[in-house]
Amino acid sequence: MENRLSFSNPVITLLTDFGTQDYFVAAMKGMILSINPTANIVDISHDIPPQDIQAAAFTLLCCYKSFPAGTIHVAVVDPGVGSDRKPILIQCAQQFFVGPDNGIFNWICAREKDWGAIHLTNDQFFRHPVSNSFHGRDIFAPVAAALSMGSAPAAFGEPLKDIVQLESLAPSAISENTIQGRIIHIDHFGNCVTTFTRADLAPGKVAHSWKLLVNDREINSFRDFFSEAGNNEIFCIFGSAGFLEISARDASAAEILNLKRGQSLLFVSAALTEINARCN
Amino acid sequence: MENRLSFSNPVITLLTDFGTQDYFVAAMKGMILSINPTANIVDISHDIPPQDIQAAAFTLLCCYKSFPAGTIHVAVVDPGVGSDRKPILIQCAQQFFVGPDNGIFNWICAREKDWGAIHLTNDQFFRHPVSNSFHGRDIFAPVAAALSMGSAPAAFGEPLKDIVQLESLAPSAISENTIQGRIIHIDHFGNCVTTFTRADLAPGKVAHSWKLLVNDREINSFRDFFSEAGNNEIFCIFGSAGFLEISARDASAAEILNLKRGQSLLFVSAALTEINARCN
Amino acid sequence: MENRLSFSNPVITLLTDFGTQDYFVAAMKGMILSINPTANIVDISHDIPPQDIQAAAFTLLCCYKSFPAGTIHVAVVDPGVGSDRKPILIQCAQQFFVGPDNGIFNWICAREKDWGAIHLTNDQFFRHPVSNSFHGRDIFAPVAAALSMGSAPAAFGEPLKDIVQLESLAPSAISENTIQGRIIHIDHFGNCVTTFTRADLAPGKVAHSWKLLVNDREINSFRDFFSEAGNNEIFCIFGSAGFLEISARDASAAEILNLKRGQSLLFVSAALTEINARCN
Numbered sequence: 001m002e003n004r005l006s007f008s009n010p011v012i013t014l015l016t017d018f019g020t021q022d023y024f025v026a027a028m029k030g031m032i033l034s035i036n037p038t039a040n041i042v043d044i045s046h047d048i049p050p051q052d053i054q055a056a057a058f059t060l061l062c063c064y065k066s067f068p069a070g071t072i073h074v075a076v077v078d079p080g081v082g083s084d085r086k087p088i089l090i091q092c093a094q095q096f097f098v099g100p101d102n103g104i105f106n107w108i109c110a111r112e113k114d115w116g117a118i119h120l121t122n123d124q125f126f127r128h129p130v131s132n133s134f135h136g137r138d139i140f141a142p143v144a145a146a147l148s149m150g151s152a153p154a155a156f157g158e159p160l161k162d163i164v165q166l167e168s169l170a171p172s173a174i175s176e177n178t179i180q181g182r183i184i185h186i187d188h189f190g191n192c193v194t195t196f197t198r199a200d201l202a203p204g205k206v207a208h209s210w211k212l213l214v215n216d217r218e219i220n221s222f223r224d225f226f227s228e229a230g231n232n233e234i235f236c237i238f239g240s241a242g243f244l245e246i247s248a249r250d251a252s253a254a255e256i257l258n259l260k261r262g263q264s265l266l267f268v269s270a271a272l273t274e275i276n277a278r279c280n
Numbered sequence: 281m282e283n284r285l286s287f288s289n290p291v292i293t294l295l296t297d298f299g300t301q302d303y304f305v306a307a308m309k310g311m312i313l314s315i316n317p318t319a320n321i322v323d324i325s326h327d328i329p330p331q332d333i334q335a336a337a338f339t340l341l342c343c344y345k346s347f348p349a350g351t352i353h354v355a356v357v358d359p360g361v362g363s364d365r366k367p368i369l370i371q372c373a374q375q376f377f378v379g380p381d382n383g384i385f386n387w388i389c390a391r392e393k394d395w396g397a398i399h400l401t402n403d404q405f406f407r408h409p410v411s412n413s414f415h416g417r418d419i420f421a422p423v424a425a426a427l428s429m430g431s432a433p434a435a436f437g438e439p440l441k442d443i444v445q446l447e448s449l450a451p452s453a454i455s456e457n458t459i460q461g462r463i464i465h466i467d468h469f470g471n472c473v474t475t476f477t478r479a480d481l482a483p484g485k486v487a488h489s490w491k492l493l494v495n496d497r498e499i500n501s502f503r504d505f506f507s508e509a510g511n512n513e514i515f516c517i518f519g520s521a522g523f524l525e526i527s528a529r530d531a532s533a534a535e536i537l538n539l540k541r542g543q544s545l546l547f548v549s550a551a552l553t554e555i556n557a558r559c560n
Numbered sequence: 561m562e563n564r565l566s567f568s569n570p571v572i573t574l575l576t577d578f579g580t581q582d583y584f585v586a587a588m589k590g591m592i593l594s595i596n597p598t599a600n601i602v603d604i605s606h607d608i609p610p611q612d613i614q615a616a617a618f619t620l621l622c623c624y625k626s627f628p629a630g631t632i633h634v635a636v637v638d639p640g641v642g643s644d645r646k647p648i649l650i651q652c653a654q655q656f657f658v659g660p661d662n663g664i665f666n667w668i669c670a671r672e673k674d675w676g677a678i679h680l681t682n683d684q685f686f687r688h689p690v691s692n693s694f695h696g697r698d699i700f701a702p703v704a705a706a707l708s709m710g711s712a713p714a715a716f717g718e719p720l721k722d723i724v725q726l727e728s729l730a731p732s733a734i735s736e737n738t739i740q741g742r743i744i745h746i747d748h749f750g751n752c753v754t755t756f757t758r759a760d761l762a763p764g765k766v767a768h769s770w771k772l773l774v775n776d777r778e779i780n781s782f783r784d785f786f787s788e789a790g791n792n793e794i795f796c797i798f799g800s801a802g803f804l805e806i807s808a809r810d811a812s813a814a815e816i817l818n819l820k821r822g823q824s825l826l827f828v829s830a831a832l833t834e835i836n837a838r839c840n
Contacts, residue, residue, distance in 0.1 A: 009317035013306065019748030021607035023623035029602050030626030037569035037628065042309050047301035050749055051810055063303035066310030066417065068317065079810060082785020132785035134800030137626065188299030189330055225362020225412035240414030250331055250359060289597035293586065322589050327581035343583035346590030346697065348597065468579030469610055505642020505692035520694030530611055530639060
C-alpha cells in the first residue's frame with residue numbers, strides 16, 4: 001500500500017443506513033470537520049434499507065469510479081457494531097474505503113482484484129469513549145478524517161489478508177445457452193437492475209435470439225434509450241452502471257411485474273421450450 | 281453572452297428527480313469533483329416527482345434569485361434522455377443553467393426576458409462513453425464542472441434561438457373582474473401555492489371585496505402571517521416566493537380541502553353570483 | 561460574550577422541518593453563500609416533523625458536541641414565524657445558535673449552564689423585504705452568514721436575559737426507588753430513546769435489581785451492544801448520545817411494543833409490586 005495520501009482536496013463520501021431524520025449523519029460530519037476542517041464531505045446515500053449490506057455494497061460499486069483518485073469512502077451499514085467484527089481500511093483503485101468488515105467493500109475488491117486491507121486497531125485515531133453502537137462517529141469518521149490529513153494507512157493497524165466475502169454478483173451457467181442471475185437493485189424509478197453485465201451477455205456467448213425469463217414472464221424487447229420504447233412496453237436496457245435492467249417507459253417495471261430484489265432470473269440465448277419451469 | 285465565468289467560488293446546484301436512495305446523485309457529484317475539486321456543490325432537491333418537469337421548473341424559479349451571481353444550476357428531470365431532445369446551457373440573470381431542453385428553465389427565461397442559450401454539442405466536455413440513460417453524469421455534470429473552471433459558454437456548442445416552452449404561469453382573464461390560475465405546487469406543509477402573484481392581484485385590478493374559488497369552496501380570509509390565523513381557519517397568504525398560497529394554521533390545507541396540484545381556481549375581485557359553476 | 565468569531569473555516573449547520581422536496585433549504589443555502597462564499601454548510605436534518613420544536617431541540621442536543629468550536633447552528637422550526645416571537649442568537653459551548661426563541665436551544669443551554677443570548681433586532685443584517693413566513697431565508701441564514709464573516713454578536717442586537725423554556729428532560733422522582741421519564745425520540749431503526757441518562761441511573765441511586773416499566777411491559781434485559789442480544793429480545797442499551805434506549809435486535813422496538821414518542825415510563829431500582837398501575 002502507498003505510504004500516505006498524496007492527493008489534494010480529498011473527498012470523504014458517506015454511505016449509511018441511518019436515514020436523514022436523526023442526528024447520526026450530522027455527528028459523523030461534525031467529527032470529520034473537527035479533525036479536518038477542509039474536508040469535502042459528499043453524501044452518497046443514507047437511505048440504504050436498515051442492515052442491508054448488499055444494497056450498500058451495490059450502491060458503492062455503481063459510483064466509486066465517478067470519484068477522483070484519493071477519495072475516501074466511508075460506508076456504515078453495520079449490524080455487527082460492538083461485536084468482534086473488524087473495523088477496516090481498504091486501499092483499492094487509488095481510493096480508500098473505511099467501514100466494517102462485513103462484505104460491504106467486497107464487490108469492489110473482487111472487480112479490481114488489486115487491493116490491500118488494514119485492520120483498524122490503533123485507537124489513538126478513535127473518538128473516546130468509543131460507544132458500542134455508533135462506530136460511524138467514533139471510529140470510521142475520525143479514521144477517514146485522519147487519513148485525509150495525511151496519516152499513512154499503516155499507522156491505523158496491521159495488514160489483513162482476508163476480508164469477509166459477499167455472495168458473488170457473477171451469473172451462474174445453467175446450461176450452454178442459459179445463465180442465471182438475480183435482481184440486485186430496484187431503483188427510485190422502478191427499474192429492476194439485474195446482475196447481468198455486457199460481458200456476461202457477450203456476442204461469443206449469446207445468439208441473436210434471446211429472452212429474459214422472470215416470474216413466468218418472457219421479456220425480449222431491448223431498447224437503447226427510454227423514450228424509444230412504446231407506452232406499456234416492458235423492455236431491457238443497459239443501465240448507466242453497466243448492468244442489464246428491466247424497465248418500463250415513464251412507469252415502474254417493478255410494480256408492473258411485481259418484481260422484488262433478490263429474485264432470480266434466467267437469460268436464454270436461443271429459443272428453448274419449457275424453460276419457464278426452471279425459473280422460480 | 282459573456283465570454284467566460286469570471287466569478288470566484290462558483291456554486292454548482294443540483295436539482296433532479298433521482299431520489300436519494302440510488303447512486304445517481306453521488307455519481308454526478310463525483311464527476312464534478314473529478315473535474316473541479318474545489319466546486320461548491322449544493323443540493324436544491326432530488327425529490328421532484330419522477331419525470332415532473334413543471335415541478336422542477338417551479339422549484340428552481342422559487343430559489344435561483346437567492347444564489348450568488350455566477351452560480352451554475354444543473355437540473356435533470358429528463359424523460360427524453362437518449363432521444364433527440366437537446367442538451368443545453370442557458371445564461372440568464374448572471375447565472376448559468378445546464379440541463380435538457382424540455383422547458384425546465386423556461387419560466388426563469390420568461391421572467392428575466394434577457395437570456396441566451398447554447399446547444400451542448402462539443403463532446404470533448406462529455407464523459408465517455410456517454411450512456412443513453414444518464415446524461416446527468418455524462419453530459420450535464422461535466423459541462424457544469426468545465427464551466428466552473430472557466431471554459432467559455434461558446435466553447436460548448438452553437439447558440440440556440442429557441443428553447444422548448446412550458447405552459448405559462450400567467451393567469452388568464454375570464455372576465456373584467458375574474459382571473460383563472462392554477463395550483464402549481466403543494467409544499468411539505470400542505471400549503472397550496474397558486475400561480476397568482478401580487479402583480480396579478482394589484483390594486484388597479486382588484487377591488488377590496490374579493491374571493492378565491494376552488495372546489496366549490498369560497499376563501500376570503502387573508503392573513504399576513506401564519507400564527508395570526510385562528511384554528512381550523514383556511515386563509516390566503518403571500519408566500520415567500522411571491523405567490524398567493526392557500527394555507528391552514530399548523531395543518532395541511534391541501535388535505536383539508538382535498539386540493540391537487542394542477543387544479544384550476546378563480547380569483548374574483550367583486551361580489552358575483554353563480555361564479556362557482558365556472559370553476560371546475 | 562466574546563467579541564467576534566475568531567475560528568477559521570466556520571461551519572454553518574442547518575436543522576429544519578422543511579423537508580427536502582421544496583426550495584426552502586436551497587434558498588437558505590443560497591443566501592448564506594451570497595454573503596459568505598466560503599461557508600461550509602452542513603445539513604443536520606430537514607426531516608423534523610412539522611412544527612415539532614422538541615424533536616429539533618433533541619436532535620441538536622445529541623450532536624452539537626461533535627462539531628468544532630466556532631460552529632454556527634441554524635435551527636428553524638418556527639410555528640410562530642411572523643408573530644412577535646423573537647429571533648435570537650445564543651453563544652454557548654464555544655458555538656453559536658441562531659433561530660427563533662421558542663425553546664429550540666433551551667436543552668443545550670440548560671446542560672451547559674453558561675450561555676448568553678442576543679435579540680436579533682439589527683435589520684441591516686436581514687434580507688429585505690423580510691417575508692412573514694420565511695425567516696430562515698430572510699433573517700436566520702443572513703445573520704449566520706454575517707457571523708461567519710466575523711461580525712460581533714453584539715452588532716446583531718441587545719442582550720436578552722431570558723429565553724423561552726421547554727419542558728425539562730430531567731426525570732422526576734416518584735418515590736425513593738422510582739423515577740419517571742418519557743420517550744423523547746424514536747429513531748430511524750425504531751429504537752426508543754428515553755430521557756434517562758447514566759447520571760440519572762447512577763450506582764448511588766440504583767440497586768442492581770431494576771426494571772423499566774412501559775405499556776404494562778417490564779423490561780430488565782440490559783445489553784452493551786446490539787449483536788449481543790438474542791433474536792426477538794427486547795433490551796435496554798445506552799445509546800450513542802448518552803440516553804437509555806429500548807431496542808430490539810435487527811427490528812423496531814417501537815413497532816413491537818407499540819411505543820410512541822412522549823409516552824411516560826418508570827425506572828424502578830428494586831422489586832416493587834403493583835407499580836404498573838402508576839405507569840400510563
